[in-house]
Amino acid sequence: MVLAAAAGLCWYGWTVLDAARAGDQGAEGASMKYLVPGLSLALFGLFLLLAPRPKERFRPMPTADLLVALGSTPPPFYVCVDCRILLPLEAAMGRCPRCSSAAACLEVSGPGDLATVRSALGG
Numbered sequence: 001m002v003l004a005a006a007a008g009l010c011w012y013g014w015t016v017l018d019a020a021r022a023g024d025q026g027a028e029g030a031s032m033k034y035l036v037p038g039l040s041l042a043l044f045g046l047f048l049l050l051a052p053r054p055k056e057r058f059r060p061m062p063t064a065d066l067l068v069a070l071g072s073t074p075p076p077f078y079v080c081v082d083c084r085i086l087l088p089l090e091a092a093m094g095r096c097p098r099c100s101s102a103a104a105c106l107e108v109s110g111p112g113d114l115a116t117v118r119s120a121l122g123g
């Protein structure tokens with residue numbers, strides 16, 4: 001989504017730039033040459049600053065709360081036993097988005113996996 005937005009902004013910028021080149025070659029065209037890509041980059045940077053980051057999206061939970069959440073969440077999902085966070089399947093894909101560990105990010109797809117995670121959490 002971020003890349004699509006950036007690509008769209010750049011495409012729009014280059015389109016306007018080409019129109020400026022085809023028409024007026026004076027000072028107005030020259031200022032457009034730098035204004036549009038600069039504005040596109042500024043908007044893209046602002047989006048990156050304001051977009052939620054994985055580290056902020058998944059906050060560590062107290063172990064007791066995590067154990068309760070494990071019992072009430074339908075599998076499949078992932079649990080990072082180092083960060084103590086529960087991750088939706090599409091958010092983890094085998095690797096914790098917070099600490100980037102694949103070893104600590106355990107997939108829970110059934111009761112056996114749930115027991116493994118509970119013992120890893122010490123619960």
Ligand SMILES: [Zn+2]
Nearest residue numbers: 080083096099
């Ligand atoms: Zn982690």
